Amino acid sequence: xxxxxxxxxxxxxxxxxxxxxxxxxxxxxxxxxxxxxxxxxxxxxxxxxxxxxxxxxxxxxxxxxxxxxxxxxxxxxxxxxxxxxxxxxxxxxxxxxxxxxxxxxxxxxxxxx
Amino acid sequence: xxxxxxxxxxxxxxxxxxxxxxxxxxxxxxxxxxxxxxxxxxxxxxxxxxxxxxxxxxxxxxxxxxxxxxxxxxxxxxxxxxxxxxxxxxxxxxxxxxxxxxxxxxxxxxxxxxxxxx
Numbered sequence: 001x002x003x004x005x006x007x008x009x010x011x012x013x014x015x016x017x018x019x020x021x022x023x024x025x026x027x028x029x030x031x032x033x034x035x036x037x038x039x040x041x042x043x044x045x046x047x048x049x050x051x052x053x054x055x056x057x058x059x060x061x062x063x064x065x066x067x068x069x070x071x072x073x074x075x076x077x078x079x080x081x082x083x084x085x086x087x088x089x090x091x092x093x094x095x096x097x098x099x100x101x102x103x104x105x106x107x108x109x110x111x112x113x
Numbered sequence: 114x115x116x117x118x119x120x121x122x123x124x125x126x127x128x129x130x131x132x133x134x135x136x137x138x139x140x141x142x143x144x145x146x147x148x149x150x151x152x153x154x155x156x157x158x159x160x161x162x163x164x165x166x167x168x169x170x171x172x173x174x175x176x177x178x179x180x181x182x183x184x185x186x187x188x189x190x191x192x193x194x195x196x197x198x199x200x201x202x203x204x205x206x207x208x209x210x211x212x213x214x215x216x217x218x219x220x221x222x223x224x225x226x227x228x229x230x231x
Contacts, residue, residue: 033217101163
């Protein structure tokens, strides 16, 4: 069974631009969560999607948004990029909302110049 | 208030020996889950082991075991017979179930870098 896939794996953008990251969950998994990892703040929860609806959101500004499609694939978007948005963005999938274990993808490393 | 505390920024262990990585947590919920993940330099978070707050037995998965002491709010990871491939960052995480709104949100500790020496 294929794991969680994230594209692209690496991305370089400049301040003010916007970016879209993609996540395909494990087959059969319907819940997708996103996390931001930085050296200073560690791992922080961004949001969780289930059945195409955002179910939970972390403390991030409105520039961070996401969506989920009917096939459970998810995208997150960051608009008006800032230098501080440089991070590893990790996507995790689980069978259902509230399921015990989340399985992570390899991440997308975003660098904002 | 920090909910997950990993007090060891770095740990060293000799190959084939056992090592314990510490994790303490803080929650007022009765129902919660504790997780350990491994993150190699490649960046991917690899699930290792899970312990539910109502589980009476300590969780074990191969060479990994979780030393769960509920009264002390600790959930230490024990890796037996360390291997060179165990060198990585290890994260302790918690999910609180009560309240209905936390769902899948995981709260992570700051991590411990484990280095296995040959």
